[in-house]
Amino acid sequence: MLPGVVVPVHLISSDMIDEEQMAKILTDVLTAAKSCKPSVDQLVLQYKQTSVQRERSHLKHLIRKEHQRALRGSCPRRMLLSCVDLMTHLALCDIHLDHAVVGRNIIVYCRVKTVEALSDLQRKTDSGQLSQLFSGIFTAFANTGLMSRLFGHIYRRFAGTAVTARVILSQEEYSRAFDSLTGNFF
Secondary structure (H helix, E strand, O other): OOOOEEEEEEEEEOOOOOHHHHHHHHHHHHHHHHOOHHHHHHHHHHHHHOOOHHHHHHHHHHHHHHHHHHHOOOOOHHHHHHHHHHHHHHHOOOEEEEEEEEOOOEEEEEEEOOHHHHHHHHHHHHHOHHHHHHHHHHHHHHOOOHHHHHOOOOOHHHOOOOOOEEEEOOHHHHHHHHHHHHOOOO
């Protein structure tokens, strides 16, 4: 069993997208990202240990390159940079995405090992940063042409348009994860 706590976050799209296909692509991306986790974890540790901005920028660039190398081929080419941005952004906060499934909407399961990482997840959700990162991925997905090929051009209107994703971390899920991380069980 992997250490940490798994926290579900819900992704709600502003437009109709093929959620099954999107969840499959996200899961493929998350699986591919696990292949570079050891090297990324080492770079993240160095990133956190330095306060020199130039070094931090260089380390962030190296983390992006690791993710880009690992994710190549796991998603459509137009989505690659958006997926790399998401994975890099979250890795710097010790938030790791496990997998994605479709329920009433797309649910992405995030693994956090510390209260600090959980707080970062909530802060990024509340501030809209995660919504912005996932919106980039959803927009790239909509503009890949996959949607119109899959559904007989029903989604033709997506070409060149932005799709907004809203990310929700419920207070109940946050509290459950917080209690698990701090050992506060009733």
